[in-house]
Amino acid sequence: xxxxxxxxxxxxxxxxxxxxxxxxxxxxxxxxxxxxxxxxxxxxxxxxxxxxxxxxxxxxxxxxxxxxxxxxxxxxxxxxxxxxxxxxxxxxxxxxxxxxxxxxxxxxxxxxxxxxxxxxxxxxxxxxxxxxxxxxxxxxxxxxxxxxxxxxxxxxxxxxxxxxxxxxxxxxxxxxxxxxxxxxxxxxxxxxxxxxxxxxxxxxxxxxxxxxxxxxxxxxxxxxxxxxxxxxxxxxxxxxxxxx
Amino acid sequence: xxxxxxxxxxxxxxxxxxxxxxxxxxxxxxxxxxxxxxxxxxxxxxxxxxxxxxxxxxxxxxxxxxxxxxxxxxxxxxxxxxxxxxxxxxxxxxxxxxxxxxxxxxxxxxxxxxxxxxxxxxxxxxxxxxxxxxxxxxxxxxxxxxxxxxxxxxxxxxxxxxxxxxxxxxxxxxxxxxxxxxxxxxxxxxxxx
Numbered sequence: 001x002x003x004x005x006x007x008x009x010x011x012x013x014x015x016x017x018x019x020x021x022x023x024x025x026x027x028x029x030x031x032x033x034x035x036x037x038x039x040x041x042x043x044x045x046x047x048x049x050x051x052x053x054x055x056x057x058x059x060x061x062x063x064x065x066x067x068x069x070x071x072x073x074x075x076x077x078x079x080x081x082x083x084x085x086x087x088x089x090x091x092x093x094x095x096x097x098x099x100x101x102x103x104x105x106x107x108x109x110x111x112x113x114x115x116x117x118x119x120x121x122x123x124x125x126x127x128x129x130x131x132x133x134x135x136x137x138x139x140x141x142x143x144x145x146x147x148x149x150x151x152x153x154x155x156x157x158x159x160x161x162x163x164x165x166x167x168x169x170x171x172x173x174x175x176x177x178x179x180x181x182x183x184x185x186x187x188x189x190x191x192x193x194x195x196x197x198x199x200x201x202x203x204x205x206x207x208x209x210x211x212x213x214x215x216x217x218x219x220x221x222x223x224x225x226x227x228x229x230x231x232x233x234x235x236x237x238x239x240x241x242x243x244x
Numbered sequence: 245x246x247x248x249x250x251x252x253x254x255x256x257x258x259x260x261x262x263x264x265x266x267x268x269x270x271x272x273x274x275x276x277x278x279x280x281x282x283x284x285x286x287x288x289x290x291x292x293x294x295x296x297x298x299x300x301x302x303x304x305x306x307x308x309x310x311x312x313x314x315x316x317x318x319x320x321x322x323x324x325x326x327x328x329x330x331x332x333x334x335x336x337x338x339x340x341x342x343x344x345x346x347x348x349x350x351x352x353x354x355x356x357x358x359x360x361x362x363x364x365x366x367x368x369x370x371x372x373x374x375x376x377x378x379x380x381x382x383x384x385x386x387x388x389x390x391x392x393x394x395x396x397x398x399x400x401x402x403x404x405x406x407x408x409x410x411x412x413x414x415x416x417x418x419x420x421x422x423x424x425x426x427x428x429x430x431x432x433x434x435x436x437x
Binding site: 013021048051052053054055056057058059060061062063064065067068069071072075 | 267268270271274275296300301303304307308367369370371372373374376377378388389392393394395418421424425428
């Protein structure tokens, strides 16, 4: 920093730069600034150098801004990708869950043999009557009209098999205490094979006029009963088409 | 008391990261402050694009103040960012002479406003220098940025860019300035090189 006190100090590029970048002591800065008031050329040189530095800084700022934009965008994309991946994973889990439920209770392929055994041990009063537990598979707001039925007697057909199913309703309070179960989403029922057909008594708390809206065979040994807004899957020991 | 410790730890971590040139800290600050800046700008006639733009500029000013040693850590970083964004946005509004009624909370203003160099931003020659910088190659590009924008010392630049020593950097910087001046003349249509 030579010659800072000389008259035209702006001729020294180091001093000029230090002055603009405020790298000079305050006392010296005062002296230099005092000279500028008297020297038009010097003021012009200071202005030119200021513009030079301002231009480089503006460029640096824009470059950094661009980089920041890219990083923010990348970061948002990563967040978005993660959310998207989580959604896809959730969808896959739901899909497999639904597939599992469908295979357990809704396989229409007639080959499914692994329906969970619902008959409780020691619950068989005779070969023709069983306590069974139905699983609520889904709740549906509406049934297809063809499944609707005003009476409680249904004739179901699948291939050459035909069966009459009579559905009864009984209040849950009437269910024998020994038949109570803690299993969630389940409905206890009593299945009896009679010469008139198969009788299925559902024990639930609710009672409506349209007690049973429909019934549908699923596999040779399972049925779905459409009841109120529920679809209840039952495994029928010996198969639903079995005669006494 | 625990909150206070948390506050100082988090803030000093971010400050250290910014001092060490970790750009991820800026991205974190962007996300942390986006909501408050959006509220300020949208309430005052701005758009979502303005929010992003002003917040980015505020963060860069914070970065510059930290690197140039002029950042006074008197308030939370978010207070500084808010005040800076407010200044930038209201300066823009007044530049565009919009009829505005400013809606703002009472916030402590930590930003001292634009420096004399920042005030030159819209100057024609400044814009020409910016364009010339886009054309200048390396090592001049990096050297000029490190010296004039990041305010690194000659020794630091020598280490960063692999020059023999500070004197080499100094003489190279002189040459680079000349190259840039020639490019500026070209941009301004003053020269025929």
